[in-house]
Amino acid sequence: MKSAAARDERMLREALRLAARGEGRTHPNPSVGAVVYRGDRVLGRGTTRPPGGPHAEVVAIDQARRRHGERSVRGASLAVTLEPCDFHGRTGPCTEAIVEAGIGRVVGGCRDPHASVSGRGYRRLRARGIEVVRLLEDRCREQHRGFISVCERQRPWVTLKLATTLDGRIALAGGESRWITGPAARAWGHRLRERVDAVLVGSETALADDPELTARRDGRVVRRPIRILLDGRLRVPRTARLFQPPGETRTWVLCRKGARGIARVRAQAERVLAMPTPAGERIDLQRAFERLAVEGLTTVLVEGGGQLAAALLRADLVDEVHWMIAPSLMGSDGRPGLGPLGLESLSEIVRIDPLEIRRRGPDLHVQGRVVHRSPGSGPRIEGARRAVDGSRPRAGRRKKATAGEVQEARRSGRARRARKERSTR
Numbered sequence: 001m002k003s004a005a006a007r008d009e010r011m012l013r014e015a016l017r018l019a020a021r022g023e024g025r026t027h028p029n030p031s032v033g034a035v036v037y038r039g040d041r042v043l044g045r046g047t048t049r050p051p052g053g054p055h056a057e058v059v060a061i062d063q064a065r066r067r068h069g070e071r072s073v074r075g076a077s078l079a080v081t082l083e084p085c086d087f088h089g090r091t092g093p094c095t096e097a098i099v100e101a102g103i104g105r106v107v108g109g110c111r112d113p114h115a116s117v118s119g120r121g122y123r124r125l126r127a128r129g130i131e132v133v134r135l136l137e138d139r140c141r142e143q144h145r146g147f148i149s150v151c152e153r154q155r156p157w158v159t160l161k162l163a164t165t166l167d168g169r170i171a172l173a174g175g176e177s178r179w180i181t182g183p184a185a186r187a188w189g190h191r192l193r194e195r196v197d198a199v200l201v202g203s204e205t206a207l208a209d210d211p212e213l214t215a216r217r218d219g220r221v222v223r224r225p226i227r228i229l230l231d232g233r234l235r236v237p238r239t240a241r242l243f244q245p246p247g248e249t250r251t252w253v254l255c256r257k258g259a260r261g262i263a264r265v266r267a268q269a270e271r272v273l274a275m276p277t278p279a280g281e282r283i284d285l286q287r288a289f290e291r292l293a294v295e296g297l298t299t300v301l302v303e304g305g306g307q308l309a310a311a312l313l314r315a316d317l318v319d320e321v322h323w324m325i326a327p328s329l330m331g332s333d334g335r336p337g338l339g340p341l342g343l344e345s346l347s348e349i350v351r352i353d354p355l356e357i358r359r360r361g362p363d364l365h366v367q368g369r370v371v372h373r374s375p376g377s378g379p380r381i382e383g384a385r386r387a388v389d390g391s392r393p394r395a396g397r398r399k400k401a402t403a404g405e406v407q408e409a410r411r412s413g414r415a416r417r418a419r420k421e422r423s424t425r
């Protein structure tokens, strides 16, 4: 009995490994993993295909049938990282495919929080006489955190990556920043790009570094995530690498509604997301990320620069940080890795917990989860946090004022009142 439970867990962990393979390729759908097995023998494996293609359960069942014959799956077990869907979308319901295949047991990971599933998938399977066992809920939520973030917070999971010197600088005063870290840290940055739906940079970074934002291994492009440029005033020229090669770019531009030159950018970019922005204010990042979720993105990697990183932290929009620290110093005339956070007391400090530290060649890689300050920004993902450190979720703190509100309030000396108003809205 004990060994059967251990086997189920082993198979679900194999399904998690398969799910990780599809990261960044299935949005707006989650990248699910599935394994069909009988005893210790794996009959079929599956990862969700890009949108329009079959879900992981169907891929695994089809593979088992192809390799071992039509009848091989009857009475077999299926381990799957996310609750099977029970509705007609671009594909048929997975619950129907499972019932029709004659699967006898389902070992399910986390519940699917999508309004059209939300427990219905597991209920349907049980109602059709299939035994359902639930395992590794937290670990599976962690795997599907992007999709879960969109379902529960209406915005993608946001990862911030920065590379700084030991004294927290990202560029010389003149703007030169390449390269602060060594090849091992940079290679790891490319691995991160392989696993997300999109990579985002601020306009100053695009102007200073002219980045390509592709995922490369040994100089070879292995993936082209969607590239997002936050360029309120459309200052980045059409010759920028982000717009190359012409006509083939998967570049989205977030700009102010009515920005000059928008027609030109529409001809170059795959999408232009024009955000209504009052004069004198910056684009509202909360709204911008909600818009990215509507456009189907579930995970976004932000690669700087310092102003954008600080604005995101002020708005409590960062979930995860990857900070590469080089053993070098630039001095206070170097550009800071983080712009101002506008904190007034130490109790407002941004905390990272849990934290992991690794060596990447000569550099340090500090990785962790941002402790969200407001209930709406993260606690429902806390299941994922628990999976990492085994701790219980913390109560959220009140929501801080947005970047625009802080700036405006500070100018007129009303910072305290602005935050209070926001917290009671």
Ligand SMILES: NC(=O)c1ccc[n+]([C@@H]2O[C@H](COP(=O)([O-])OP(=O)(O)OC[C@H]3O[C@@H](n4cnc5c(N)ncnc54)[C@H](OP(=O)(O)O)[C@@H]3O)[C@@H](O)[C@H]2O)c1
Pocket (backbone or CB within 6 Å): 161, 162, 163, 164, 169, 170, 171, 175, 176, 177, 180, 201, 202, 203, 204, 205, 206, 208, 209, 230, 231, 232, 233, 234, 235, 282, 283, 284, 285, 303, 304, 305, 306, 307, 308, 309, 311, 335, 339, 403
């Ligand atoms: N070492 C590293 O890891 C690393 C990574 C990236 C960059 N860098 C370096 O960092 C420097 C650039 O960083 P930076 O801090 O000056 O600029 P940045 O963060 O790349 O871009 C800031 C710009 O983004 C636009 N923006 C639009 N909406 C915004 C909002 N809500 N909040 C903040 N910005 C918004 C603003 O321009 P508009 O008003 O025109 O929209 C703003 O000037 C370069 O020297 C680059 O080489 C280093």
